[in-house]
Amino acid sequence: MLTQLHVRQFAIVKDLNIELKAGMTAITGETGAGKSIALDALGLCLGARAEAAMVRPGADKAEITAVFDIHANTTAIRWLTEHELDVDEDCILRRTLTAEGRSKGYINGAPVPMNLLKALGQLLVNIHGQHEHQLLTHNDHQLKLVDGYAQHHELLQDTRDKWQQWQLLRREQKQLNEQREQLQSRRQLLNYQVGELQEFALQPDEFTQIESDHRRLAHASTLRDEAAFSLSSLYDGEHNNAFSLLQTVIERLAQQQSVDSQLEPIVNLLSEAGVQVEEAVRELRHYQDAIDIDPEELAELERRMTTAMQLAKKHQIAPQQLPELQASLEQELQQISDSNARAESLDKELEQAAHAFQNTAEKLTRSRQKAATDLGKRISQSMHGLNMKAAQFKVELNTDNKHASALGMEQINFLVSTNPGQPLQPLNKVASGGELSRISLAIQVITANQSSTPTLMFDEVDVGVSGPTAATVGNLLRTLGQSTQVICVTHLPQVAAKANQQMCVQKIHSKDSTETTMLAVQGDERVIELARLLGGDQISEKAMANAQELLAS
CATH class of the missing domain: 3.40.50.300 (P-loop containing nucleotide triphosphate hydrolases)
Structure with missing residues (x-):
């Protein structure tokens, strides 16, 4: 408190x-x-x-x-x-x-x-305000009062959650339906493009290799000739090949080492060079033997390189980017396929969500109906005590799926009859300002008594x-x-x-x-304050007596 x-x-x-x-x-x-x-x-x-x-x-x-x-x-x-x-x-x-x-x-x-x-x-x-009776004719406020009286906060929240889940799925379905026609034409294009790229099946880094292989095959004859010339110059030539000349130099300088020992490291370096020449010659022979002049392979490389460049031009990218493009288009196509599958499964989820909302909303309806009946009786009794002896009050609930919302499936109306023989009618049509104020007071006191809030304020x-x-x-x-x-x-x-x-x-x-x-x-001060409320600024003995009587009662 x-x-x-x-x-x-x-x-x-x-x-x-x-x-x-x-x-x-x-x-x-x-x-x-x-x-x-x-x-x-x-x-x-x-x-x-x-x-x-x-x-x-x-x-x-x-x-x-x-x-x-x-x-x-x-x-x-x-x-x-x-x-x-x-x-x-x-x-x-x-x-x-x-x-x-x-x-x-x-x-x-x-x-x-x-x-x-x-x-x-x-x-x-x-806090209950002095103008709260003005809200009493609003249907949303009426429903809030009934729900507060029923104290079914968890059920109300569960209904709201089920409604939101249902509506979320409905919005998703609407969005998918709006996109379906556009996605269908996009899917057809993607099927063609992905099929074309998958048929060509260019692998990552393959185009670079194709270019390299094409250059090698296109110049195979020249490469073989140059290899033969090099072998002849280095080793195979009958006269003055590099290896024989090197051996001659090594032999002659080696003979002079006894004269000058400073030639020894030079001879050693030349000997190592001879070994390197022999190793280069062996590798060059392998290279020469591996050179294959294959017109069919060259033609295949030219065909594949041409196709790659044509596809790249169509998609306005470099040929090396074709594998990356294929992966991207395949992913987009899969997403469209997934959205179609999602659309198919969404119908079942929607049905389940609607059913879940319906079940929860029906529980809320039953709780409201029980609270509405009890609240109507209690308000009628309270109105009788507030000098509205013949008054009758009823909480009318109209339940229909077409009224469905996050608050359930009810439309509410507070009905009242303030005079004998008068039929129950909506509150805003029959109650005067004073009657509305008293009805509001009765409702506030009754609903406040149901509240778990430890402090209530009435303005x-x-x-x-x-x-x-x-x-x-x-x-x-x-x-x-x-x-x-x-x-x-x-x-x-x-x-x-x-x-x-x-x-x-x-x-x-x-x-x-x-x-x-x-x-x-308190004490005499309180008596004086009550007397002032009774008689105004001029406090008479009669007002004082009335004030004391009020306190005593």
Whole structure:
């Protein structure tokens, strides 16, 4: 529950520190005093949208801090643990807003984004606004109320998940169908191109080898002649071949080594050269023998090289890139084939997804129907206590596949009859403003009683209520406060008198500024505040007596 609220430099609040207790707390004050300002500040602390104008004029920044006792709130404790935030008996939420409009949020001292502040806030406080009755005629809000009363959050989320999966598959199928005609023509082209490349079957680096082999075969005669000339010059020639000349030089210099030993390393080098010449001659003979003048092989190489160049020109690439192109086109063709196979399997998946959504949505329908029946009866009974003796209320659910959405298969309508003999009709057609306000109050109290949120706030939800009905409203809120902390802003003394504690809001004017304060009232001060609500600024003895009687009752 909310135990403390500290507000600084927010709107017309300079510095406000409020301590709150369990049970029902009433916030009262004159019209325009700023009774709702504490709720507005708390809303900001819980992640509501911030505006620079919220900062008190002349101040650098506004700051709101809310302290919650969560020792019994296992949901909030689990949420904090899951998000790796400090867990203690007290949970502290803080929000700052600068005059330039920059906003920051904190949970237990750790800075957090606004979405986390909002998510945790929903587990701590539920705020019912004074204009909520205006939403009551909206079908989406009606459905939200029924779902909140039914408390089937997991089933609702499961329905939403199943719907999203189904729609995801439907979008995929639509996209595949739109692409099918275009892909079909592309597939035909790819089949031809891949077939042509596969038939030619040029291997990586093969074209470079073809060019090399073609050059060799085209010049085979010249290569053989040059090899024969070289062999003759080096070794085979009868006169003055290189090897015989080298041997002659070695022999003559070797004979002179005894005369000059410096010739020895020269002779050794020449001997090694002779060995190298003999090795070169052997390799040259092998080369000469391997040269094959094969016109058929040359023609085949020319044909393959020509084909490669023609294919490369067609695809506007270099011949060496043909194997890479073939692999790329084969991959694209496979992807198209896979998409066709996917289209075939998608029908079955769609059927399964639709069936899964249908089953979950039907469970949701049954849960809603049960909740709608019970809620209709309870709202009718509550309306009777709110001085609408003959009123009847019904939650009408129309279930049809054509209404299917992420929220299920229902269309909802709140029907009401406020006078005897009057048929049930849609709420927005028969209820007056005052009746709508009372119906809204009945619904808020009933649905709030189902809520697991430990703190409920009501901002002037008793607008349009007076007399004995106001006392009934007070009793409803007091009873609700026995199980949940209830904080209500009210202008009705009959409601305020039922509260376990009461806070009084006052607006203080000075020469240069205006400030709102909020103080707890009790004893005689509370009697005076109730008398003021009963009789205005002029508090009579009769008003005081009435106030004491209200408190006593």
